[in-house]
Amino acid sequence: MDKDFFVREMEAGSGMLYRVAFSILQNDDACADALQETALKAWEKRHTLREQRYFRTWVTRICINTCRSMRSAGRRLLSMEEIPEPSAAPYDPTLALALAALPEQLRLPLVLCYSEGMTYAEIATTLRLPLATVRGRIHRAKKELRKELDAE
Amino acid sequence: MMRDDDKLELRSAFREEPERCHAALMDAVRSVREEQKTMKKISMRTMLIAAVIVLSMLTTAFAAGEIFGWTDYFEAWGIHTTPGLRNAMQTEQRNISLGPVTFTVQETVADNRLAMASAKIAVTDGSQALLCMFADDPVGAYGDRSRVLMNALGLTDGAQTCFEAGAQKGLPVYAVRACVEVDEAFSGGEGMEDILWDAQGNAAYLSSCSLNPDAVGDELTARLFLRVAQIDANGEEIQKWTTREEISVPVSKKLAEKTYRPEQPLQVKGAQIREIHAELYATGAYLTFAWQMPEGMAYDETVSMWEYHHDDLLLTDGSFNVFEQGVSLSAGYDSQQWPLVTVEEMINVDALPEVIRISDGIQDVAYR
Missing domain, CATH: 2.60.40 (Immunoglobulin-like)
Incomplete structure (x- = not known):
């Protein structure tokens, strides 16, 4: 993998990586740190990517691992006092809260599927889970999300 | 590629990526250096850390008329079944007709932690149908495996659910299961189920269940739970058939x-x-x-x-x-x-x- 490819793919995947990181860390400052570490780790481990067409799932896994390591190391997480930057894209705060209320085990596969458009097979490889487990978690996540939304 | 389900669009649950996050990422990306360095032998081998990820997405081709099951499934994970495993498997085939389909029990084997079984599933009268695990799964949900099914049935839209795809093509849709079960005393917890398709659209159903190592002896009492449900164009079950069949599962001893x-x-x-x-x-x-x-x-x-x-x-x-x-x-x-x-x-x-x-x-x- 050369640097040009790396820059191009990371630029293209930046939004996805942010959403994945936010799904875990729920805090923009922590996300910024995580994304920085993800970039450096991905470059350091670039020789572990056997085929460039799998870059997306490969770097997503590195991002997930980085975020979880940061969280377990006790870095600052959710801060309700943060004032988010204004967003030009459509934003549904009710949906955001309902999604945040899901356990991560359910939230992450759901985000990878219905926000990032990954197939079950891609999610299975990203999360190192059997495909049937991915399917089951997405199914449960949708049910739980509907419950959260109905309760709002 | 994924279809919106009940208008579930999760992108709007996230704000736009903040500029400071994007800058943190891209500043780090641009700071990396391409260095010429000699790869350590062990570093080259670390490619396999990602290979388990990568290899699970390989396409597996199935030839018409061949038995396919665990060997084909594991190849997609980059695992080559060993001669020892293949020799230990019970491969005497047994046909069980259930509703419109025939299950052919193909491979069974166990050790003291795991029992495995595979069954080929085909429409009994030889006609074409869409065989799936869950009818509301997107047809393309299984990656490269899905492509084999889609090619077999002439499906082009991986975002359609199985029942939608079947309705569009005028094919009956059957949700199928063939799961190995053991008595509670032998059970060690969760199991696994998965499905493959061949070039004709027939299915191979793979299942395994965890065993309690302290309970498993020289023999194992096991059953195969079989289920077929016919699904209509709205995704509803209109008819179903179930049965449980005793199966012989050889237990591999500790070597x-x-x-x-x-x-x-x-x-x-x-x-x-x-x-x-x-x-x-x-x-x-x-x-x-x-x-x-x-x-x-x-x-x-x-x-x-x-x-x-x-x-x-x-x-x-x-x-x-x-x-x-x-x-x-x-x-x-x-x-x-x-x-x-x-x-x-x-x-x-x-x-x-x-x-x-x-x-x-x-x-x-x-x-x-």
């Missing part, structure tokens, strides 16, 4: 065992792998890693330790040949003797190695 110890244990963030205990069966070798957690580590940190540090370790033999993942695709984790935590995983070997080397990409430690 060898060994405990491996290092001169100096591998250390990861203060935790160390004290030893590795290996048990060999015809199905492969189970490795149990004894992790000693450091003083002061909180119990809830162990999940992270196991899942994200153990998972990234590379296992090789004495010549740096990487061990393939074993046929038990999941790993076991036991913290009941905290601060000692055991992690069990399987490798695909016919004989116990002399040496097991563990590397995290920086240190490399031999266990003998």
Whole structure:
């Protein structure tokens, strides 16, 4: 993998990586740190990517691992006092809260599927889970999300 | 590619990526340097850390008329079934008709931790149908495997659900299951189910269940739970058939065992792998890693330790040949003797190695 490819793919995947990181860390400052570490780790481990067409799932896994390591190391997480930057894209705060209320085990596969458009097979490889487990978690996540939304 | 389900659009649950996050990412990306360096031999082998991810997405082609099952399934994971495993399998085929389909029980085998079975599923009268696990799954949900099914049936839209695709093509849709079950006394927990398709659109259903090693003896009483449900154009079950059939599952005995110890244990963030205990069966070798957690580590940190540090370790033999993942695709984790935590995983070997080397990409430690 050369640097040009790396820059191009990371630029293209930046939004996805942010959403994945936010799904875990729920805090923009922590996300910024995580994304920085993800970039450096991905470059350091670039020789572990056997085929460039799998870059997306490969770097997503590195991002997930980085975020979880940061969280377990006790870095600052959710801060309700943060004032988010204004967003030009459509934003549904009710949906955001309902999604945040899901356990991560359910939230992450759901985000990878219905926000990032990954197939079950891609999610299975990203999360190192059997495909049937991915399917089951997405199914449960949708049910739980509907419950959260109905309760709002 | 994924279809909106009940207008579920999760992108709007996120604000736009903040500029400071984008800048943090891209500043780091642009700061990296392309250095010319000699790859260490062990570094080259770390490609396999990602290979388990990558290889699970390989296309597997199926020839018409051939039995297909576990070997084909594992190839998609980059696992080559060993002669020992293939010899240990019961492969006498048995047909069971249920509703409009015929299940052909093909392969069964067990050791003291895992029972596995595969069954081919085809429409009895030879006509075409869409066979699936769950009718509301997107047709394309299974990646490369889905492409085989879609090619077989002339489907083009992977975002359609199976029942939508069947309705569009005028094909009957059957949701099928063929799951191995054991009595409660033998059960060790969760199982696994998955499905493959051949070039004609027939299905191979793979299932396994965890066993209680203390309960499994020379023989195992097992059944195959079979289910077929016909699905209409709205995704509703309009007819279903179920049965349970006793099946013969040969149990592979323990062939060898060994405990491996290092001169100096591998250390990861203060935790160390004290030893590795290996048990060999015809199905492969189970490795149990004894992790000693450091003083002061909180119990809830162990999940992270196991899942994200153990998972990234590379296992090789004495010549740096990487061990393939074993046929038990999941790993076991036991913290009941905290601060000692055991992690069990399987490798695909016919004989116990002399040496097991563990590397995290920086240190490399031999266990003998």
